[in-house]
Structures are given as C-alpha cells and as structure tokens.
Amino acid sequence: xxxxxxxxxxxxxxxxxxxxxxxxxxxxYPLGTxxxxxxxxxxxxxxxxxxxxxxxxxxxxxVAPGERIGAIAARPLVFVLAGTFLFGLLVERxxxxxxxxxxxxxxxxxxxxxxxxxxxxxxxxxVSFIGALFWLGxxxxxxxxxxx
Amino acid sequence: xxxxxxxxxGFAVALDPLNLLYGFLGVLLGTAIGVLPGLGPVATIxxxxxxxxxxxxxxxxxxxxxxYYGAAYGGSTTAILVNxxxxxxxxxxxxxxxxMARQGKAGLALxxxxxxxxxxxxxxxxxxxxxxxxxxxxxxxxxxxxxxxLMVFGLVAAVILAHGSVIKAIGMILTGILLxxxxxxxxxxxxxxxxGVPQFGDGIDFAVIAMGIFGIGETITNLARGAEARExxxxxxxxxxxxxDLKAIVRPALRGTGLGAALGILPGGGPxxxxxxxxxxxxxxxxxxxxxxRGAIEGVAAPEAANNxxxxxxxxxxxxxxxxxxxxxxxxxxxxxxxxxxxxPQLIAQKPELFWGLVASMWIGNLMLVVLxxxxxxxxxxxxxxxxxxxxxxxxxxxxxxxxxxxxxALDVIVASVFGLVGYVMTRLQCEPAPLLxxxxxxxxxxxxxxxxxxxxxxxxSVFFTRPISLTFLILTAIVVAILVLPxxxxxxxxxxxxxxx
Numbered sequence: 001x002x003x004x005x006x007x008x009x010x011x012x013x014x015x016x017x018x019x020x021x022x023x024x025x026x027x028x029y030p031l032g033t034x035x036x037x038x039x040x041x042x043x044x045x046x047x048x049x050x051x052x053x054x055x056x057x058x059x060x061x062x063v064a065p066g067e068r069i070g071a072i073a074a075r076p077l078v079f080v081l082a083g084t085f086l087f088g089l090l091v092e093r094x095x096x097x098x099x100x101x102x103x104x105x106x107x108x109x110x111x112x113x114x115x116x117x118x119x120x121x122x123x124x125x126x127v128s129f130i131g132a133l134f135w136l137g138x139x140x141x142x143x144x145x146x147x148x
Numbered sequence: 149x150x151x152x153x154x155x156x157x158g159f160a161v162a163l164d165p166l167n168l169l170y171g172f173l174g175v176l177l178g179t180a181i182g183v184l185p186g187l188g189p190v191a192t193i194x195x196x197x198x199x200x201x202x203x204x205x206x207x208x209x210x211x212x213x214x215x216y217y218g219a220a221y222g223g224s225t226t227a228i229l230v231n232x233x234x235x236x237x238x239x240x241x242x243x244x245x246x247x248m249a250r251q252g253k254a255g256l257a258l259x260x261x262x263x264x265x266x267x268x269x270x271x272x273x274x275x276x277x278x279x280x281x282x283x284x285x286x287x288x289x290x291x292x293x294x295x296x297x298l299m300v301f302g303l304v305a306a307v308i309l310a311h312g313s314v315i316k317a318i319g320m321i322l323t324g325i326l327l328x329x330x331x332x333x334x335x336x337x338x339x340x341x342x343x344g345v346p347q348f349g350d351g352i353d354f355a356v357i358a359m360g361i362f363g364i365g366e367t368i369t370n371l372a373r374g375a376e377a378r379e380x381x382x383x384x385x386x387x388x389x390x391x392x393d394l395k396a397i398v399r400p401a402l403r404g405t406g407l408g409a410a411l412g413i414l415p416g417g418g419p420x421x422x423x424x425x426x427x428x429x430x431x432x433x434x435x436x437x438x439x440x441x442r443g444a445i446e447g448v449a450a451p452e453a454a455n456n457x458x459x460x461x462x463x464x465x466x467x468x469x470x471x472x473x474x475x476x477x478x479x480x481x482x483x484x485x486x487x488x489x490x491x492x493p494q495l496i497a498q499k500p501e502l503f504w505g506l507v508a509s510m511w512i513g514n515l516m517l518v519v520l521x522x523x524x525x526x527x528x529x530x531x532x533x534x535x536x537x538x539x540x541x542x543x544x545x546x547x548x549x550x551x552x553x554x555x556x557x558a559l560d561v562i563v564a565s566v567f568g569l570v571g572y573v574m575t576r577l578q579c580e581p582a583p584l585l586x587x588x589x590x591x592x593x594x595x596x597x598x599x600x601x602x603x604x605x606x607x608x609x610s611v612f613f614t615r616p617i618s619l620t621f622l623i624l625t626a627i628v629v630a631i632l633v634l635p636x637x638x639x640x641x642x643x644x645x646x647x648x649x650x
Contacts, residue, residue: 007576007577007578008313008316010577011316011319011577011578011579014577015319015322015323018323018326019322022326022341025341026340026341029338029340030336030338033607034602034607034608034609035602035603035605035606035607036602036603036607037598037599037602038336039333039335039336039338039340042329042594042595042598042599043326043329043340043341046322046325046326046329046591047322047326049322050319050322050323050326053315053318053319053322054319056315057315057316057319060315067578069576069577070576072576073368073371073372076367076368076371076372077368077372077569077572080364080367080368080371080544080568081364081368081565081568081569083544083548084364084544084547084548084561084564084565084568085561085562085565087548087552087561088548088552088558088559088560088561088562088564088565089558089562091548091552091558091561092558096549099548100545100548100549103541103544103545103548104541104544104545107367107540107541107544107545108537108541110368110371111371111537113537122538122541123541126541126542126545127545130542130545130546130549131549134549134553141556142549
C-alpha cells in the first residue's frame with residue numbers, strides 16, 4: 001500500500017516535531033509550584049497540547065484520506081526568499097543600494113516573465129524612491145554604499 | 149451629555165490638520181490596496197507598522213484604522229468592475245455587483261456600495277461611541293482569572309470561523325503562543341527559547357512575524373498562483389442613484405448594518421462573515437430570491453453595509469477588553485504596544501484623546517471615502533491596470549527595509565524571510581496563518597494572567613470556576629467547542645464556506 005501524503009499528515013508531523021522539540025529544549029526550565037508557576041510551566045503546557053494535536057492529525061492523516069499537498073512552487077519560493085535573505089545578510093556591509101537592487105532583481109526572476117529593461121528601470125525607481133523615503137523621510141540610519 | 153462632550157473632544161483631535169492628513173493618507177492607501185487584488189489590509193498594516201512608530205499614537209491608530217475600513221470600501225470597486233474580490237470581505241459583492249455592471253448599471257452598483265458603506269459607517273461610529281465606554285466600565289471589574297478565561301474564549305471563538313480544519317487552527321494558535329514565549333521571562337529573568345542569540349532576548353518582534361507571513365509569504369503564494377485573467381467593465385456612468393433606487397437601498401443597508409455590527413464584535417467574526425451573512429439574510433427574506441446572482445441591488449447594499457459596520461465595531465472588543473477579534477485587530481494591539489500603550493478597559497479613561505479621536509476620525513474617514521470613491525472611481529479603475537509584476541517587487545523591498553527599520557537589526561530581516569517560508573508552507577498545508585498571529589499576541593497575556601490568578605488563589609484552579617465572569621466565559625467556550633464538535637452544525641459550517649467560495 002502506498003502512503004498517501006496528505007496535508008493532515010505533514011501538518012501533524014510538523015506540530016508533533018515542534019511540540020516535542022519545545023518540551024525537550026525547555027526541559028530544564030523550572031516549573032515552579034501551583035501558586036507560583038515558574039517559567040517552564042506555561043511553555044510545557046502549550047507544547048504538550050501542540051504535540052498531542054500533532055499526534056491526532058498524524059493518525060487522522062493515516063486513517064482518513066485527506067487532501068493531498070499540491071505542487072510546491074519552487075521558483076518563486078527560492079528567488080523571493082533568496083532576495084530577502086541576502087538583503088538581511090548584505091544590508092549592513094555591502095550597503096543599502098546593492099542589497100535593495102538584489103531584492104528587486106531576484107524578485108523579478110521569480111516570475112518567468114523577465115524583461116531586462118523594465119527590471120532595470122524598476123530597480124532604479126524603486127530603490128531611489130523607497131530609499132529616499134526611509135533614509136531621508138524617516139531618517140533611518142542606512143549606509144547607501146559598501147562599508148568594508 | 150457625556151458622550152457628546154467626549155465626541156467634541158474626539159472631533160477636536162480628529163480635525164487637527166495633522167491627524168486629518170494621516171486619516172486621509174490611511175483611507176487613500178486603504179482604498180488603493182482594497183482595489184488591488186492580492187494586497188490586503190493585513191499585509192499593508194504589517195508593512196506600515198514600523199513607519200507609524202515615529203507618529204503620535206493617535207495619528208498612528210487613526211491612519212491604520214483608515215487603511216482597514218478603506219480597504220473594505222475599495223474592495224467593492226474591484227468586485228463590481230472586474231468580478232474579482234479586491235478584498236476577501238467583498239467576495240459576495242461580486243455575485244450581484246458584477247452582474248449589475250454587465251447590465252450597464254456599474255455606476256449604480258458603485259454608488260450603492262459607497263452609500264451603504266457610508267450609512268453603515270455612520271451608524272457603527274455611534275454604536276462604538278455609546279457601547280464602548282459601557283463595556284470598558286464593566287470590564288474594569290475583571291480580575292486575572294476573568295481575563296484568562298476571556299482570552300481563551302476569544303481564541304476558541306476565533307477558531308470556529310477559520311476556514312478549514314479546526315484541529316489545524318488550534319494547532320496554529322498553540323504555535324503562536326509558543327512563539328510568544330520566546331525571550332527573557334519577565335518574572336524569573338530566565339531566557340526561554342533564545343538559542344543563545346542575544347537579539348532573541350526580547351523575543352521576536354510582532355511586526356517581523358506579520359511582515360514575514362503576510363508580506364513575503366503571501367507574495368510567494370500569489371506568484372505561485374499565477375496571473376489571473378482580468379476583464380473589466382469600463383463604463384461606469386450614471387453614478388447618482390434615483391430616488392427609487394435610494395428607497396431600494398435603505399432597508400437592506402440597515403439590515404446589513406445591524407447584522408454586521410453584531411458580528412463584528414464577536415471574536416473571529418469580522419467583515420467576511422458579516423458580508424456573507426447579510427447576503428444570505430437578504431436572499432432569505434426577498435420576495436423573489438431568484439433575482440439574486442442576476443444583479444439584485446440588495447445583494448450589493450446589504451453585504452457592503454455589513455462589512456463596513458463589522459470592520460468598525462471590531463474595535464469595541466479591542467479598545468475595551470484588549471481582545472482582538474481579527475488579525476487586523478491583533479496588528480492594532482501591536483501598534484499600540486509599540487507606543488507603550490496597552491489596549492484594555494483603562495485605555496478610554498487614560499487616553500480619551502486617542503479613543504474619541506479614533507471614533508470621530510472613523511466618521512470623517514467614511515465621509516472622505518464617499519468622496520474618494522464616487523467621483524474618483526475612474527482613477528481607481530486605472531489602478532487595476534497596473535500589473536502585479538510591477539507591484540510585488542516594491543512590496544518585498546518595503547518589507548525588507550521596514551523590518552530592518554524596527555530596531556536596525558539585519559537579523560530581523562533574515563527571521564522575516566524564515567517566516568515568509570513558514571507562511572508559504574502553511575498555505576500549502578491549508579493552515580490559516582491568522583490564528584498564529586492571535587496566539588502570538590494573546591499568549592503572553594494569558595500566561596501573565598494565569599500566573600496572577602493562581603498567585604491570588606494560592607494555586608487552586610477553582611478560581612476559574614467560582615468567579616462568575618470567568619465562569620460565564622468558560623461556559624461560552626464550552627458552547628463554542630460543542631458547536632465545533634457536533635457533526636450537524638459542522639456540516640452546516642462546511643456548507644456556508646462552500647457556498648461562499650463558489
């Protein structure tokens with residue numbers, strides 16, 4: 001029999017994993033007494049509940065045929081996240097301009113309809129406008145250029 | 149009279165030129181994102197949270213509220229002209245609004261939507277002005293145990309109306325609560341789930357999660373879905389309804405307002421449910437139900453009145469109990485917190501200028517919206533021709549800079565990217581992200597109140613059952629749970645949502 005990978009099953013496994021991880025990671029946090037609950041009490045309560053729900057979903061996913069997971073759109077996922085992730089990595093050292101241009105160009109690469117000239121214009125307009133808005137308008141301390 | 153003098157104070161605040169400007173910016177932006185499909189108030193408000201940090205608290209709330217109810221207005225324009233809901237609250241408006249437009253009555257449909265919304269907005273403003281102070285006074289007697297039960301009730305009630313699986317929605321709430329425990333515990337100063345990262349000592353900022361899930365994650369979801377074919381009605385002349393039409397609008401709009409105002413107060417209710425219920429009610433009491441779906445004017449008036457009324461009355465539980473009825477309201481709590489203000493019964497007494505200023509600004513904002521939406525409808529229709537491929541790079545860039553600007557920490561942008569991934573995966577797994585946000589906001593409050601309640605009762609959990617207010621909320625929670633579990637009602641719930649999406 002082939003295992004049917006339903007959304008219930010995957011969600012359940014994720015909930016279960018997160019719940020168990022939180023229980024394990026927070027194992028050393030003091031529970032306190034009933035009258036003075038410690039920092040470990042509430043997270044343990046919630047994490048146990050989450051793990052339990054995860055278990056219910058896993059069982060339901062195995063027993064009842066649920067809805068299958070659709071295809072994952074790899075292209076937008078990878079390019080959009082690469083752009084925002086690189087912005088976080090680069091904004092302080094490579095400067096705001098470079099990081100922001102990367103966000104725009106990578107974002108447009110997420111779409112199959114990539115038009116180089118349009119993307120170039122869009123990048124210039126957006127970066128200068130939004131940069132000016134945050135940098136000058138809201139006086140955010142941004143370094144526009146690389147600071148090696 | 150007390151309310152009148154307070155309203156006077158409110159209008160003085162709202163008519164302050166600067167607040168008037170921010171209110172106008174809010175409704176303008178709200179209409180724009182309402183018109184544009186794929187960009188909603190939750191994403192927009194998340195993106196703008198860091199920007200409002202530099203404003204006065206009342207200006208910030210006035211602007212953010214303007215975005216919220218402005219979006220409900222703008223959504224109807226797209227629904228009528230393009231047969232696409234610009235906003236989820238205008239899903240039902242597509243049914244009859246687009247049919248009216250195809251019959252050459254686009255102008256009338258737009259005017260009906262705008263006037264019904266204005267009527268609902270005016271009435272809802274008065275409901276808030278009279279009801280909120282009373283509720284707040286009542287809530288002053290709440291003890292920690294009562295708050296705890298109230299918030300549990302709010303979270304459970306929010307689940308009942310989430311689309312899809314109840315278990316998944318509860319799981320998302322618990323995940324949100326767990327995320328909320330990150331950071332240094334205030335009582336023991338023990339760092340919890342910080343993974344040795346010093347920046348996690350304050351926990352993850354609310355705006356980082358919201359922007360990650362609703363800004364970045366939603367963009368990925370929209371891109372994955374691909375471009376939608378848009379064909380829109382360009383002829384929208386004849387904006388002013390005849391006296392005969394006006395007469396046909398008034399009653400459905402009043403019924404919609406009443407229903408919407410009531411549903412808006414309930415946690416998890418909100419504009420979507422309100423508009424749908426109002427449509428269903430009109431269809432039920434109509435003499436010829438067959439007209440619905442073929443351009444019935446009531447089918448536009450009632451749901452548009454209902455969604456606007458609901459989006460305003462949702463502020464009552466927020467400002468009086470600190471209980472967010474929807475993800476947007478959760479964002480409002482976040483916005484208040486950024487200014488060091490806590491939504492709750494003391495807010496009206498402590499910050500009357502904020503509360504009454506907001507109430508007055510709602511009415512002014514509604515007036516602005518009629519002006520913005522009727523004569524300027526051509527401009528909004530033009531906005532619909534802007535392709536998504538030019539829009540989403542700006543959304544992503546504003547998200548990145550916005551997240552960075554919260555505390556000038558590049559790590560926040562990386563965390564937001566991770567939540568973008570989480571947001572996309574959740575959509576694929578058919579989990580609603582909204583309950584996660586509610587859990588994240590309410591989690592720390594529940595823990596704090598639970599701790600206090602048990603401290604007062606010397607560790608006896610019976611305090612939750614012996615205090616009448618707490619007991620009432622727990623009984624209500626039990627009723628909601630029973631409704632969720634009973635199969636008969638569950639199938640009814642599935643039918644309601646199936647009908648909505650068709």
